[in-house]
Amino acid sequence: MLSQDAIQKIDREIAKYPAEQKQSAVMAALAIAQMEKGWLSTETIEAVAGHLGMAPVAVYEVASFYNMYDLAPVGKVKITVCTNLPCALSGGVHAADYLKQKLGIGFNETTPDGRFTLKEGECMGACGDAPVLLVNNVRMCSFMQPEQIDRLLGECQ
Amino acid sequence: MAKIEIDGKQVEIENGRTVIEAAHLAGIYIPHFCYHKKLSIAANCRMCLVQVEKAPKPLPACATPVTDGMKVFTASEQAVKAQKGVMEFLLINHPLDCPVCDKGGECELQDLAVGYGSSASRYQEEKRMVVPKEVGPLISTKEMSRCINCTRCVRFGQEIGGIMELGQAFRGEHAEIMSFVSNSVDSELSGNMIDLCPVGALTSKPFRFTARAWELSHRRSVSPHDSLGSNLTVQVKNNRVMRVLPAENEEINECWLSDKDRFSYEGLNSGERLTKPMIKQNGAWQEVEWQAALEYAAKGLRQIADGAGAEHIGALATPHSTLEELYLLQKLVRSVGSDNVDFRLRQSDFSADGKQAGAPWLGMPIAEINTRDRILLVGSFLRKDHPLLAHRARDAVKKGAQASIVHSADDDLLMNVANKAIVAPDAMANVLAQILKALAAEKQAVVEASVQSAEVGSAAAAIAKSLASGERVAVLLGNFAQQHPQAAQLQVLGQQIAALCGGKFGFLGEAANSVGGHLAKALPRANGMNAAAMLAAPRKAYILLNVEAELDTHNPQQALVAMKAADLVVALSAYKHQATDYADVLLPIAPFSETSGTFVNTEGRVQSFKGAIKPLGEARPGWKVLRVLGNLLNETGFEYDTSEAVRDEALSGVDVAAQLNNAVQGVALETAGAGSGSLQRVSDVPIYSADAIVRRAASLQNTRDAEAPCALMHGAELSRLGVHAGEQVKVSQGEGSAILVAAADDRLPQGVVRVAAGHAATAGLGAMFGAVTVEPITGGRA
Ligand code: SF4
Ligand code: FES
Ligand code: FES
Numbered sequence: 001m002l003s004q005d006a007i008q009k010i011d012r013e014i015a016k017y018p019a020e021q022k023q024s025a026v027m028a029a030l031a032i033a034q035m036e037k038g039w040l041s042t043e044t045i046e047a048v049a050g051h052l053g054m055a056p057v058a059v060y061e062v063a064s065f066y067n068m069y070d071l072a073p074v075g076k077v078k079i080t081v082c083t084n085l086p087c088a089l090s091g092g093v094h095a096a097d098y099l100k101q102k103l104g105i106g107f108n109e110t111t112p113d114g115r116f117t118l119k120e121g122e123c124m125g126a127c128g129d130a131p132v133l134l135v136n137n138v139r140m141c142s143f144m145q146p147e148q149i150d151r152l153l154g155e156c157q
Numbered sequence: 158m159a160k161i162e163i164d165g166k167q168v169e170i171e172n173g174r175t176v177i178e179a180a181h182l183a184g185i186y187i188p189h190f191c192y193h194k195k196l197s198i199a200a201n202c203r204m205c206l207v208q209v210e211k212a213p214k215p216l217p218a219c220a221t222p223v224t225d226g227m228k229v230f231t232a233s234e235q236a237v238k239a240q241k242g243v244m245e246f247l248l249i250n251h252p253l254d255c256p257v258c259d260k261g262g263e264c265e266l267q268d269l270a271v272g273y274g275s276s277a278s279r280y281q282e283e284k285r286m287v288v289p290k291e292v293g294p295l296i297s298t299k300e301m302s303r304c305i306n307c308t309r310c311v312r313f314g315q316e317i318g319g320i321m322e323l324g325q326a327f328r329g330e331h332a333e334i335m336s337f338v339s340n341s342v343d344s345e346l347s348g349n350m351i352d353l354c355p356v357g358a359l360t361s362k363p364f365r366f367t368a369r370a371w372e373l374s375h376r377r378s379v380s381p382h383d384s385l386g387s388n389l390t391v392q393v394k395n396n397r398v399m400r401v402l403p404a405e406n407e408e409i410n411e412c413w414l415s416d417k418d419r420f421s422y423e424g425l426n427s428g429e430r431l432t433k434p435m436i437k438q439n440g441a442w443q444e445v446e447w448q449a450a451l452e453y454a455a456k457g458l459r460q461i462a463d464g465a466g467a468e469h470i471g472a473l474a475t476p477h478s479t480l481e482e483l484y485l486l487q488k489l490v491r492s493v494g495s496d497n498v499d500f501r502l503r504q505s506d507f508s509a510d511g512k513q514a515g516a517p518w519l520g521m522p523i524a525e526i527n528t529r530d531r532i533l534l535v536g537s538f539l540r541k542d543h544p545l546l547a548h549r550a551r552d553a554v555k556k557g558a559q560a561s562i563v564h565s566a567d568d569d570l571l572m573n574v575a576n577k578a579i580v581a582p583d584a585m586a587n588v589l590a591q592i593l594k595a596l597a598a599e600k601q602a603v604v605e606a607s608v609q610s611a612e613v614g615s616a617a618a619a620i621a622k623s624l625a626s627g628e629r630v631a632v633l634l635g636n637f638a639q640q641h642p643q644a645a646q647l648q649v650l651g652q653q654i655a656a657l658c659g660g661k662f663g664f665l666g667e668a669a670n671s672v673g674g675h676l677a678k679a680l681p682r683a684n685g686m687n688a689a690a691m692l693a694a695p696r697k698a699y700i701l702l703n704v705e706a707e708l709d710t711h712n713p714q715q716a717l718v719a720m721k722a723a724d725l726v727v728a729l730s731a732y733k734h735q736a737t738d739y740a741d742v743l744l745p746i747a748p749f750s751e752t753s754g755t756f757v758n759t760e761g762r763v764q765s766f767k768g769a770i771k772p773l774g775e776a777r778p779g780w781k782v783l784r785v786l787g788n789l790l791n792e793t794g795f796e797y798d799t800s801e802a803v804r805d806e807a808l809s810g811v812d813v814a815a816q817l818n819n820a821v822q823g824v825a826l827e828t829a830g831a832g833s834g835s836l837q838r839v840s841d842v843p844i845y846s847a848d849a850i851v852r853r854a855a856s857l858q859n860t861r862d863a864e865a866p867c868a869l870m871h872g873a874e875l876s877r878l879g880v881h882a883g884e885q886v887k888v889s890q891g892e893g894s895a896i897l898v899a900a901a902d903d904r905l906p907q908g909v910v911r912v913a914a915g916h917a918a919t920a921g922l923g924a925m926f927g928a929v930t931v932e933p934i935t936g937g938r939a
Binding site (some may be wrong): 042045055056057058060061064065122 | 315320321322323324325326327328329335336337338340
């Protein structure tokens with residue numbers, strides 16, 4: 001299922017915790033698995049669960065809780081907009097609406113060319129920078145007014 | 158100890174306990190949902206908010222540890238405001254469909270909404286909906302929208318059931334209780350989640366929409382299945398058992414029930430119930446009056462006793478029969494002059510008979526299992542044979558105990574097993590001898606020569622080492638060990654192992670009355686025949702008490718031959734079963750729910766119960782039927798008015814505690830290793846095949862645990878035979894054979910094939926142990 005390389009990386013994460021607490025590595029393991037597979041399928045989740053000695057549903061709890069994990073295939077560029085309360089009060093929803101209109105898709109949808117996926121995110125701990133969005137889980141973009149969004153989309157084309 | 162004050166009441170409680178526990182101690186109720194005394198603290202429902210002096214905000218009582226001098230107010234303005242606020246939140250997304258909800262009338266949310274909810278909602282928006290998922294034949298999650306996400310069900314799986322089958326996926330208002338993908342919930346303890354669910358999100362499929370909680374009358378009873386003797390609340394409407402719930406008994410089943418105890422009641426209402434006495438005349442079955450049937454049976458028995466001789470009469474009972482029934486059965490048989498009576502139908506080795514100091518029992522109170530620090534399980538399908546004892550062992554292991562197993566199969570016990578020796582049945586005694594030898598070396602004790610000659614392997618050495626370092630050891634023999642052809646050897650060895658480490662030795666009794674049968678003396682004394690002997694040397698007449706000969710015996714093939722050859726078979730049964738093929742008289746007797754009676758559980762606890770409902774049709778309590786049979790045979794001493802009178806006579810002068818004794822003396826050890834070379838049978842009695850009632854419990858029969866038996870073998874064994882998993886094979890034993898699907902289980906030892914007993918599909922086979930042959934069926938892909 002997972003490549004030898006991914007297993008090795010996961011084992012390195014597991015080694016950071018006491019032997020009987022392997023499951024502490026679940027988030028890292030899922031991230032590694034997703035990196036390799038692009039998204040987390042049922043089989044991938046089962047593989048991670050098997051490797052960590054966890055119940056598959058326990059791994060699924062984690063995978064479904066954080067929206068950095070993708071339970072379905074996503075486009076090349078995944079944009080996650082925070083719509084939690086502080087952001088919502090400072091333009092988060094507008095940013096999301098603007099993106100929807102620009103990309104022609106709604107939340108949890110991917111553009112027909114497979115380029116962009118739009119997701120609704122939870123508080124990213126940067127409420128002061130609202131509106132905020134996250135590109136491909138790693139790149140944090142602050143103060144995303146339409147102008148900034150246009151620039152971002154241009155960069156990603 | 159901390160002294161705290163709750164609502165002006167002084168409470169003293171150990172440090173580290175929580176405010177809600179202190180409140181319960183003081184008899185003060187704090188509303189709660191997610192808190193449960195047997196589960197870990199989640200503190201996610203917030204219903205238990207209380208005011209604590211000097212705390213700026215209300216605190217959750219279930220998660221707040223007591224501190225000395227703490228002052229708590231559970232009903233102050235601040236507390237009640239908080240509780241009402243939480244209730245309003247909980248009800249925002251709740252469908253409020255109480256009129257059509259199965260939980261209505263016994264719902265914690267409904268109850269608390271009366272106290273803390275307001276009469277109208279301020280919430281006008283759309284409520285959330287949860288798409289229901291299928292999780293198997295026992296639990297319905299159809300109305301998952303009712304869930305308040307307390308996670309009790311999830312924690313039950315993780316902490317008690319030992320397997321997490323439900324989880325809470327997603328987050329926030331999208332959080333949903335579900336199983337992984339479309340997995341079913343297969344735990345043998347799953348029904349407890351229905352009880353735990355404080356709302357109607359998890360409901361009982363068999364019970365759904367059949368009655369409202371307040372229509373049911375509650376009757377206390379005792380489970381007739383495994384030897385735990387779980388306490389039951391049998392709930393009844395219109396003289397019909399509608400459902401069964403646990404009656405709390407901390408020392409036995411705590412607040413839990415196995416699914417077998419909970420859902421088997423469907424078997425009580427089965428269409429196969431025998432409701433009229435019947436006689437076979439000229440090959441045809443006819444319904445007759447009780448008087449005619451009883452006279453026919455009595456006359457037949459009398460004729461054989463007077464003609465061929467009383468020793469040609471044999472009586473067999475299942476250990477699921479009541480103490481009263483067993484007592485009267487042996488009394489009846491003995492009064493006509495026969496000593497052939499037995500209830501140990503699946504036992505095959507009787508060499509300890511007469512050498513046994515008393516009734517084999519658990520060797521300790523049930524609750525002591527949790528306190529053991531070393532457990533050696535010998536020959537036990539623990540999880541399926543004794544689901545709640547498995548939970549106790551799991552609890553002990555969680556607290557640090559080391560479990561070791563010696564067995565011929567390696568099913569997942571859902572706990573950490575420190576060491577295992579998985580060997581073919583004929584090597585088990587030798588493994589125990591190895592353990593004994595290694596242990597003796599550790600303890601510098603001497604053992605007899607036959608033990609000395611064993612060669613200690615690494616698994617046995619590891620087990621011995623583990624046991625030697627224990628302070629509270631238990632050596633327990635399971636059903637498989639008791640059914641084993643060398644049961645007495647295993648007993649002696651197990652006992653010596655336990656003795657060497659100063660531990661307890663015991664049997665995990667097979668059935669509800671495995672101890673009771675001994676107390677009732679329903680086994681041969683001096684020159685009588687035991688169950689196996691009675692079937693090996695067919696008798697002219699048999700009295701069967703609750704017995705289905707092809708399912709309840711060690712060797713169904715032999716049992717059926719004996720039944721068919723007999724001149725007279727009198728079957729007392731709650732069901733119209735295969736006995737129609739071989740019996741002459743069928744007498745409908747009442748199952749446990751319709752008669753009073755007594756079960757003595759594996760720890761020797763005598764538990765009497767009353768009938769929950771009246772017997773179905775013309776069925777009568779077994780004890781009454783046996784009493785009348787006694788009268789008709791003109792025997793004296795059968796004048797009982799009540800089952801209590803029977804019980805009192807059975808137990809008069811019997812000091813039960815003194816009768817419980819696992820010691821055996823004079824059994825010579827023969828511990829030579831294995832070596833038959835042929836394929837050996839390993840059989841389990843599947844959890845939902847073990848007795849007549851559960852075999853007819855429709856929903857349980859649809860679970861994964863009740864799937865048709867396979868011929869399970871090690872992968873290497875399969876390739877040796879040239880068969881692939883999934884193909885059909887012919888399993889033969891003696892005269893009989895069965896066509897089964899081959900399946901691989903690499904945890905089995907090589908040289909064995911595991912074929913379940915107690916099941917119609919394998920009833921054509923012979924003994925539960927011994928040589929079998931397996932042949933591929935050409936072109937037999939299933
Ligand atoms: S299903 Fe019931 S027990 Fe499980 S979390 Fe929901 S309310 Fe709690
Ligand atoms: S609410 Fe958007 S970052 Fe905190
Ligand atoms: S009972 Fe305390 S938070 Fe749920």
